[in-house]
Amino acid sequence: MQINLLDRVRLGIAVFAAKTITATIRTFKLGAASVLPGTIGKRLHPQILAMLSQQIKYGVIIVAGTNGKTTTSLLLRDILEKDGWKVVHNEAGANLVNGLITTLLEKTSLTGKLKADYGILEVDENVIPLVIPQLKPKYVIALNLFRDQLDRYGEVDTITYRWGKAIAELDCDTILVTNGDDPALAHLGQQLAKGDKPKQVKYFGLSEPELYLDEIPHAVDSIYCPSCGTALEYKGVYLSHQGDFDCPKCDFTKSKLSIDSREWPQVLIGVYNKYNTLAAVTTMESIGISKPVILNAISNFQAAFGRSEEIFYNGKKVRILLTKNPASMNETIRAVSQVNKAGGSSVSLMILNDRTPDGTDVSWIWDVDTEKFVNAGGTIVVSGDRVYDMALRLEYSKTNPDIGCDIIVKEDLKDAIDTALALTAIDEILHVIPTYSAMLDVREILTGKKIL
Amino acid sequence: MTLELKIGWLYPTLMSTYGDRGNVIAIQQRAQWRGINVEVIPFDVNSHPDSIHQIDVMAGGGAQDRQQEIVMRDLAGAKAEAIKAKLDAGAPGVFTCGSPQLLGRFYEPGLGERIEGMGIIDLESKHPGIDVPRCTGNVVFEITAKRLAAELTELLGGKKPIIVGFENHGGRTYLGPNAEALGTVIKGFGNNATDGTEGAFYRNAIATYSHGPLIPKNPFIADWMIETALRDKYQTEIKLAPLDDSLADRARAAMLKRLDVN
Numbered sequence: 140m141q142i143n144l145l146d147r148v149r150l151g152i153a154v155f156a157a158k159t160i161t162a163t164i165r166t167f168k169l170g171a172a173s174v175l176p177g178t179i180g181k182r183l184h185p186q187i188l189a190m191l192s193q194q195i196k197y198g199v200i201i202v203a204g205t206n207g208k209t210t211t212s213l214l215l216r217d218i219l220e221k222d223g224w225k226v227v228h229n230e231a232g233a234n235l236v237n238g239l240i241t242t243l244l245e246k247t248s249l250t251g252k253l254k255a256d257y258g259i260l261e262v263d264e265n266v267i268p269l270v271i272p273q274l275k276p277k278y279v280i281a282l283n284l285f286r287d288q289l290d291r292y293g294e295v296d297t298i299t300y301r302w303g304k305a306i307a308e309l310d311c312d313t314i315l316v317t318n319g320d321d322p323a324l325a326h327l328g329q330q331l332a333k334g335d336k337p338k339q340v341k342y343f344g345l346s347e348p349e350l351y352l353d354e355i356p357h358a359v360d361s362i363y364c365p366s367c368g369t370a371l372e373y374k375g376v377y378l379s380h381q382g383d384f385d386c387p388k389c390d391f392t393k394s395k396l397s398i399d400s401r402e403w404p405q406v407l408i409g410v411y412n413k414y415n416t417l418a419a420v421t422t423m424e425s426i427g428i429s430k431p432v433i434l435n436a437i438s439n440f441q442a443a444f445g446r447s448e449e450i451f452y453n454g455k456k457v458r459i460l461l462t463k464n465p466a467s468m469n470e471t472i473r474a475v476s477q478v479n480k481a482g483g484s485s486v487s488l489m490i491l492n493d494r495t496p497d498g499t500d501v502s503w504i505w506d507v508d509t510e511k512f513v514n515a516g517g518t519i520v521v522s523g524d525r526v527y528d529m530a531l532r533l534e535y536s537k538t539n540p541d542i543g544c545d546i547i548v549k550e551d552l553k554d555a556i557d558t559a560l561a562l563t564a565i566d567e568i569l570h571v572i573p574t575y576s577a578m579l580d581v582r583e584i585l586t587g588k589k590i591l
Numbered sequence: 592m593t594l595e596l597k598i599g600w601l602y603p604t605l606m607s608t609y610g611d612r613g614n615v616i617a618i619q620q621r622a623q624w625r626g627i628n629v630e631v632i633p634f635d636v637n638s639h640p641d642s643i644h645q646i647d648v649m650a651g652g653g654a655q656d657r658q659q660e661i662v663m664r665d666l667a668g669a670k671a672e673a674i675k676a677k678l679d680a681g682a683p684g685v686f687t688c689g690s691p692q693l694l695g696r697f698y699e700p701g702l703g704e705r706i707e708g709m710g711i712i713d714l715e716s717k718h719p720g721i722d723v724p725r726c727t728g729n730v731v732f733e734i735t736a737k738r739l740a741a742e743l744t745e746l747l748g749g750k751k752p753i754i755v756g757f758e759n760h761g762g763r764t765y766l767g768p769n770a771e772a773l774g775t776v777i778k779g780f781g782n783n784a785t786d787g788t789e790g791a792f793y794r795n796a797i798a799t800y801s802h803g804p805l806i807p808k809n810p811f812i813a814d815w816m817i818e819t820a821l822r823d824k825y826q827t828e829i830k831l832a833p834l835d836d837s838l839a840d841r842a843r844a845a846m847l848k849r850l851d852v853n
Contacts, residue, residue: 286608296655357612362604368661499728500757502802505610527842531807534838535613535620548838 150190150251153183157244173233177240188236189273191243191253195227199258199274200422201267203302204282204318206467207415208234208261209443211282214406214419215259218436222428224256230443234263236270264298268305278425279306280418281317281324285379285466286358286503299323299365306331306338313338316422318414319396320344320381326365329394341397341425343417344381350410351375351382358465358506366391378410379466397421406440407447409474411467445578449568452585455560456568459585461578463497465506468572472512475570479517487512487570488559489533490523490552490577497574501525509536518545518562522555523577552580594821594829595628599646601674601690602635602654602662609688609759611652613804618648618685618813625831627817636665640673646682647820649674653688653802663693663706671709678711681823683816684796687805691791691798692716692762701761712793713767721761730758730779730801731852736771736792739815746811746818753777754809755843756801764800766791773799778850795819808842810834 157180164172180187192199202212209232216228229242239260247253262270264284271279281302284295306315307330317328319342328340355362355373359380362371369388376382385392398421405416416437423433442448445461460475462468478484493501513519513536521530530548537544549555556571563569573581583589600615615631622629634643654662666674678684692698695708701718708716734740734752743752754774763783766772772782773790781789782800790799797812799805806813814831821829847853 357607359604500609500759502610502613502757502804505613505616505804505807506607525842525845527838527845528808531838531842532613535616535807538620 146184146186146190147251149184150187151249153180153187154244154247154251155249156180156183157241158249161241161244173231173241174235174237175241176244177237177242180240180244181237186273188240188243188270189275190251191240191247192258192274194253194255195258196256197224198277199260200278200280201271201274201276202259202261202280202282203264203267204280205264205285205464207282207411207418210407210412210446211280211415211418212259212261213443214416214436214440215422217440218419218423218428218433219257219259221436222432225254226257226259227253227255228259229261232261234261235266239270264302268301271305271309275309275311276313277311278422279313279315280422281315281327282414282418283318283321283379283381283466284323285464286506295323299327303327303330307334307336309338310336314425315340316418316425317342318344318381318418319394320377320383320414322362322371322380322384323365325394326391329391340394341421342394343398343414343421344393344396345377345400345410345413345417346396347400348375348383350377352377355380356465356469356508358469358503358508364389364391378414378470381414398424404434404437406437407442408478409447409470411470411474412447445573445582450582450585453560455563455565457560457571457585458568459571459573459578459581461575462572463575465503468504468507471572472507472509475572476512476515478568478570479515484563484568484570485517486520486559486563486567487517487572488520488522488555489529490521490555490571490573490581491525491529492523492574492577492580493525494576496576501528504529504532507532509533510538513537513544513546514539514542516542516544518547518559520547520549520555520559520562522549522552523574526550552577553584556581556584593626593628594825595630596622596817596820597645597647598629598631599634599643599649600631601649601651602658603633605635605658605662606652606654606690608653608655609802610804611650611687611802614650614652614685614687614806617804617806617810618650618816621810621813621834622817624834625817627821636661638670640669643670643673643677646677647824648816649677649682649684649686649796651684651686651690651693653690659689659693659706666693666709667707675709675711678794678796681795681819683819685805685812685816686796686798688760688800688802691764691800694791694793694796694798695764696767698762712791712796712798713769714764714791715767716762716764718762723761725759725761726763726780726784726800727759728757728779729846729850730754730756730781730789731777731847731850732774732779732781732789732801733777734774736773739773739792739797743811743815746815752811753847754799754801754805755846756799756803756805756808758800759802760800764791773797777852808839810836810839
């Protein structure tokens, strides 16, 4: 991108000011400085996001979706770095406009020059339409869309529509990597592949019917045809509303997947991480990274904080599985139940908070199929700001009188962790299932330090 | 004799946005824990209007706009008449979140055309515009609808029926002269954030913006619904055995303390 002299000077001033802020915040240990420098930079140069991102040599990869952004971004970064590329990445998860600017500023010199081969930016679903025209991404990865924090956001339908509109208007050769098992996102791909400025579209998804769920979970959002509104017919469901679908009325159906899921191992545990892996692999193969490099990154993958992250504490293994909404809690429960069934664990700790990053409305726990978890037995320790709401949900989940599940309520988080660990056998792993702010609190107790 | 209770669940896949099925789960479990046989019957697009007559209690939740439209199209005519007849006959019902708007005369959304309601309760709802903040947060109100308040107070052994829940609505509801408010707001916004009323009570139907969901933390509502329905069905006095509600009590106490309500 050509930048004229005046812009270069203004950009320089903006970068200088923002970097001074970062240095000040860090020197005086006022915080992690992951957002404020971006705010200042944007004040001084409104086009700063465009001017910085367009200096990235091979362009920006946007990672979008309700769940899995952080894990997928981290895997993309690992693969690219293993292949020798220089990557800029918002690893702290600051995924609103000012957080994105701050990330790019970190890698920018005082003269406003940013040297990177690829930018990997996870972006909040509501901010996507705003930043796409500025970032002009090379790739947009659409992971999934689930019901999430309705107190903060609108509805799933409107989000897909706004994404489609923003991508359709791009002039450049953007490639969409979308979830072919998700009706709304598959439809998005099919729409973008035609029209005035057709885009290249790649579909990832599963081809493993043995992973079909017994039934469609209660908390599903889009089981209606995005084209004609008729209820879709499913041969099987892999996760929430993602599966092998077909519209009985119009010609809407699945697109051919660009990848065979059987050919690839996955990172971490759970079907949801299979999807995250496949999204990353599809993108990397499209860029032209070789299979051995990708496989190497997958097998050496270290979880992002709180996302299936494993920590040793007092001689026992703890796995933290962040949950944010019904879809992620359903899938987390499924993954943990599998470990329980195999004898690898028997105790879980569930922590429900209702602070702003968690969503202040906790009613979504009633959309989770916790019956499956409770009726599998074992011990569940409960804690958090809304400990009694969570405990109540679990008590009402006891629908099988033949199976006992111990539900232990501990208001104090440290007490809850100690209790759960004491009940965990030495050769078992303790699964911690927290909401976002609870995840940060748990990590602080287990590692002895704050990260954000 | 084993008692039987049939719960009619309105449009379970279309209208269940904010954990509203928690109300159905709670009614079902609390009846089963008392040895009552329970059947949950969906009343939806595939149901015949007459199937409403086998139902003893009714539950309905909230929907996203597109889903609400499908529901309204399906309800128009015979199904709306069937629901009205059932409620007029005194069937207990709990309608939360967007459901009260459906029972009223009409709802004017922030964008788009006015949606006609079933006209069962004399109330109307309007969205003041998408730029006006939603009414979102924890809510506490006292049930003041006369007959219901008296029956619940008796069921609670003399204690006032206080509801603890969560509300999240863009629309504002205004009661007409022929509607009775369900309760009076203690903390939160209520029907319209101005007149202090919350919800509406019609025959034995409870309409409220409070989800959370409503019943698990306010279990006396379920017990009242079950007793009322079975009394009518079996024409005999039904008294449910008490349950251990200590978790609900502590959940309520924690929220009342946080909101500084005594």
